[in-house]
Amino acid sequence: MKRYKYKYGITLVEILVVVAIISILATMVIGIASRINDQSKERGLESTFTLLESALQEYYDGTDKFPEQPEKNVANALIHSEYLYSELDLMPESRKILGRIAESLVKNEYGTIDTQPEIYDPWGMVIDYIYVAGDNFPDLVSAGPDKIFGTADDISNKQ
Numbered sequence: 261m262k263r264y265k266y267k268y269g270i271t272l273v274e275i276l277v278v279v280a281i282i283s284i285l286a287t288m289v290i291g292i293a294s295r296i297n298d299q300s301k302e303r304g305l306e307s308t309f310t311l312l313e314s315a316l317q318e319y320y321d322g323t324d325k326f327p328e329q330p331e332k333n334v335a336n337a338l339i340h341s342e343y344l345y346s347e348l349d350l351m352p353e354s355r356k357i358l359g360r361i362a363e364s365l366v367k368n369e370y371g372t373i374d375t376q377p378e379i380y381d382p383w384g385m386v387i388d389y390i391y392v393a394g395d396n397f398p399d400l401v402s403a404g405p406d407k408i409f410g411t412a413d414d415i416s417n418k419q
């Protein structure tokens with residue numbers, strides 16, 4: 261008759277296997293959580309774009325033009341965003357819509373000639389604004405989750 265020998269305690273290899281499994285699971289959970297987080301931020305950005313687009317449309321209806329900012333230089337995105345806010349703030353209908361943008365996304369962290377705030381994306385970077393006369397509609401650009409302009413994850417209102 262074969263007798264089973266019961267071993268008490270666990271070996272180092274077993275501990276390492278368990279630790280490896282736990283870290284793989286943790287990595288997966290963190291990955292999924294950050295993807296869900298980015299997706300909800302993308303939805304937040306989309307609603308900011310929608311509000312800015314309607315504010316720009318109101319501005320256009322009142323003035324027959326869009327605020328002109330033809331410079332394509334992301335290094336000056338702060339100035340562009342501040343300019344966009346100050347222009348939209350001039351038109352009562354547009355200002356009303358600006359007021360519906362989440363308070364946490366409208367911050368005055370930068371000052372050029374005035375003390376107007378800038379408009380930020382949910383990742384904490386300023387939203388760039390470009391409009392060249394003759395274009396159908398202005399460009400609103402977010403640097404995306406990596407917070408760097410000009411990379412593949414940038415998000416534009418025209419995408």
Ligand SMILES: [Ca+2]
Pocket residue numbers: 402403404405406407408409410411412413414
């Ligand atoms: Ca980017």
